[in-house]
Amino acid sequence: MIIAERKPIERILQMIEPYQKIAVLGCRGCVAICSAGGDREVETLASALRLARKKQGKPLETIEETYVRQCDPEYLKPLAELKEKVEAVVSLACGVGVNLCADLYPDLKIYPGVDTTFYGANPALGEWEEKCRGCGDCIIDLTGGICPIARCAKNLLNGPCGGSQNGKCEINPDTPCVWQEVYDRLKARGELDRLTKIWPAKNWIPAGYGGPRRRVRPDLQINNKKA
């Protein structure tokens, strides 16, 4: 899922400084699952903002709502009505949601309440770990299901660097060296020979270096010209 983290309240207060009435808008997608922008986080942030503004002597009125998904226009229709009731919106959706809301309602003053950080797994309650960088050209068939791009500080594709010591990364003694993990995993699977093959240079265009990425499935489109 997409992992996000609430921005510092001071930063959010700066964004909404001119307004007296705002909506705090959550999303029940990824950010709810990673406890950054679901119903509970919406009511907590709204309360904290009201409290902070009360302390400043500039009371703030809030409307609290949470949509099913802010990355899907289908679920953003109620925003047309909501935006008429408030001066601005603080969205706790990931950057995708905030972008889409802003694209669909260009006159809406919408601000991000979270920083979108990575694609991660949830190995234990209250913990999230990066597992994928969304490079668009997945190579983990070669590495035992472990991504060296997301899980190596240097995104190395050809084995460990000189900072790998005792299976740990030089940036942090608690961070495993992903290439040690790849080696151990492949060895256990009897697939070490995968590492002896020369890989072609990685194509980074699908990683976004060819501009904003777009995916189309013509069989699902309603208004595609070829239909």
Add this chain to the structure above:
Amino acid sequence: MSKMKLCVLCCHYTNEAMPEELADIPAEIHIKRFPCSGRIEVVDILRAFEDDAEGVLVAGCERNSCHNRTGSLRAAKRVEAARELLKEIGFNPQVVQMAFVPRLDTGAFIEEVKKLFEIILKTKS
């Protein structure tokens, strides 16, 4: 001068004290009971301050005596999270206190409320 306003969030088992039993504490005390202190959320603590409380006490069962096993431990974590948030918006985090109270021991409960009153007095001086 208006009375200090305190808010107590507690579970049914940590407090049977009635408001009159807290009468010798010179504060306006609001008690909000929950089925279990583990049900208390960060937002419940924040809303108490929105309602003009100057201090909030979260009271849960003593460790290892919670009906729901870890309810009061969960409450203690919520208190920590609330303190962090309050710090972010310029409050003294001491205005929220957590107490682990023997089940249905009214005396211990009242002592904790008194302690909160003293702490708030100090933070104001």
